[in-house]
Amino acid sequence: xxxxxxxxxxxxxxxxxxxxxxxxxxxxxxxxxxxxxxxxxxxxxxxxxxxxxxxxxxxxxxxxxxxxxxxxxxxxxxxxxxxxxxxxxxxxxxxxxxxxxxxxxxxxxxxxxxxxxxxxxxxxxxxxxxxxxxxxxxxxxxxxxxxxxxxxxxxxxxxxxxxxxxxxxxxxxxxxxxxxxxxxxxxxxxxxxxxxxxxxxxxxxxxxxxxxxxxxxxxxxxxxxxxxxxxxxxxxxxxxxxxxxxxxxxxxxxxxxxxxxxxxxxxxxxxxxxxxxxxxxxxxxxxxxxxxxxxxxxxxxxxxxxxxxxxxxxxxxxxxxxxxxxxxxxxxxxxxxxxxxxxxxxxxxxxxxxxxxxxxxxxxxxxxxxxxxxxxxxxxxxxxxxxxxxxxxxxxxxxxx
Numbered sequence: 522x523x524x525x526x527x528x529x530x531x532x533x534x535x536x537x538x539x540x541x542x543x544x545x546x547x548x549x550x551x552x553x554x555x556x557x558x559x560x561x562x563x564x565x566x567x568x569x570x571x572x573x574x575x576x577x578x579x580x581x582x583x584x585x586x587x588x589x590x591x592x593x594x595x596x597x598x599x600x601x602x603x604x605x606x607x608x609x610x611x612x613x614x615x616x617x618x619x620x621x622x623x624x625x626x627x628x629x630x631x632x633x634x635x636x637x638x639x640x641x642x643x644x645x646x647x648x649x650x651x652x653x654x655x656x657x658x659x660x661x662x663x664x665x666x667x668x669x670x671x672x673x674x675x676x677x678x679x680x681x682x683x684x685x686x687x688x689x690x691x692x693x694x695x696x697x698x699x700x701x702x703x704x705x706x707x708x709x710x711x712x713x714x715x716x717x718x719x720x721x722x723x724x725x726x727x728x729x730x731x732x733x734x735x736x737x738x739x740x741x742x743x744x745x746x747x748x749x750x751x752x753x754x755x756x757x758x759x760x761x762x763x764x765x766x767x768x769x770x771x772x773x774x775x776x777x778x779x780x781x782x783x784x785x786x787x788x789x790x791x792x793x794x795x796x797x798x799x800x801x802x803x804x805x806x807x808x809x810x811x812x813x814x815x816x817x818x819x820x821x822x823x824x825x826x827x828x829x830x831x832x833x834x835x836x837x838x839x840x841x842x843x844x845x846x847x848x849x850x851x852x853x854x855x856x857x858x859x860x861x862x863x864x865x866x867x868x869x870x871x872x873x874x875x876x877x878x879x880x881x882x883x884x885x886x887x888x889x890x891x892x893x894x895x896x897x898x899x900x901x902x903x904x905x906x907x908x909x910x911x912x913x914x915x916x917x918x919x920x921x922x
Contacts, residue, residue: 525605529596592709626734679732685792701919711775804862809870863908
């Protein structure tokens, strides 16, 4: 199999070296092109990349010269579209060790209109889940117990296949390009994966996770946990409350943009297969509004109609527009404008409760379950359904890439 591994990274040199060694050691008979993007690193990554391109003809690299990072949302696509020369690619993090036989599993299952994920073996840095294996073979390359990992892989055979998707995921380039790749709405990172997984699924892609092909994944190095993992005096690993301010801020922005686009939080089953509620054209009309209510409710609808002053509306738009590519001047209207949305939700800012907020967060599922036009009340919300037309399939192709 000819396959291109897609690896953006920022200040991840020690992980990139560790990952590179594992790929070349365990790639088997496959022709593996390693495609790296250095995202304005200052740890010597680009010098190493230039050295590797001289030594390894199947190593390709590009560099973002700054002055700010682009993030993997952008660099994944540049590597796939401009650097990778193979028809098959795999999104592959810089902090992943490729286990023996993993690419054999990819080759066995991968076909057009299918995406195949390898199963992650991870140290206990995050809560356990049925979609991965939690085993501690080291939290940094310096303490990595390769011998123990290889022994585990050799003595453990998982013949099952589940339906879900998470990195590393292998795909046919034409299936990726057909939907326009990742949406730069989420740049530099966070929620770009959930967005593209939704769009793949809506476009008829089948997800497969092979449990007989593995990577060891140290997880979240670079942006979220820039200082790496640590152990307490008892040897237990921990990450909690160590996220960078950069990651926390961007995660809030990307979450709000995901809600604007899809109308709900990220949803998936236990094996990370996307759950995609219907997308409706919703207008929220709020009397006795405040700027705080505007900020809290605006992402949850297509348009919001408010009775606050032009000055307060402008202040919100001026502040929030830098965080999104959605045109907020179109989304936020004064209450005097006649709504033309398919579904209207009327709220009084003086009586809105936390329970009402929770209903708004579940609105797409509530409307989907109602199944009919008409008016009804839900808590302090008055809901008018004029049309049940859905729009989620309009989101399949990324229009801004």
